[in-house]
Structure formats: structure tokens, C-alpha cells
Amino acid sequence: MRCVCCGKPLKQDEIAVTKKLVNRGAEEFFCISCLAARFEVTPKDILDRIAYFRQTGCTLFLHEPDL
Numbered sequence: 001m002r003c004v005c006c007g008k009p010l011k012q013d014e015i016a017v018t019k020k021l022v023n024r025g026a027e028e029f030f031c032i033s034c035l036a037a038r039f040e041v042t043p044k045d046i047l048d049r050i051a052y053f054r055q056t057g058c059t060l061f062l063h064e065p066d067l
Contacts, residue, residue: 005034016060017050 001010008031018029021039036043054061 001029003031003034004028005030005037008033013050013061016058017046017053020053020058020060021049 001015002008003010003014010029010031014031014035015029017032018035019026021035022030030038032043032046036046039046050061
């Protein structure tokens with residue numbers, strides 16, 4: 001799977017965070033950088049959000065981190 005904006009190959013966390021922040025039923029996904037640009041935040045903000053979702057037990061993030 002590739003980022004819909006830049007074409008970068010995606011990791012599982014990037015797919016999961018797109019589902020969490022954009023739409024659970026999303027079929028197009030964003031890399032961390034493009035998702036950050038879309039929400040006008042930094043990539044670190046997105047990474048922090050991923051860590052938060054994992055800590056709270058979100059089932060989209062139950063695997064080991066891959067970023």
C-alpha cells in the first residue's frame with residue numbers, strides 16, 4: 001500500500017492512524033508527513049498521537065511499533 005499523496009510505501013501504523021484520524025473505513029491512506037500536512041501539525045504530533053492510541057489500547061495499534 002502507498003500514500004495517496006506522495007506514493008511512499010506505508011507501514012502498518014500509518015494505515016492505522018489514517019483510519020483513526022480520517023475515517024475508520026478509509027481505503028486511501030497517508031504517510032506520517034502527508035497526514036501531518038493535511039492536519040497542519042508536525043509529524044511528531046502524529047507520532048505522539050500514535051503512541052497515545054497504543055497506550056490507551058486502541059485495537060488498530062496492538063502490534064509492535066514499526067515506525
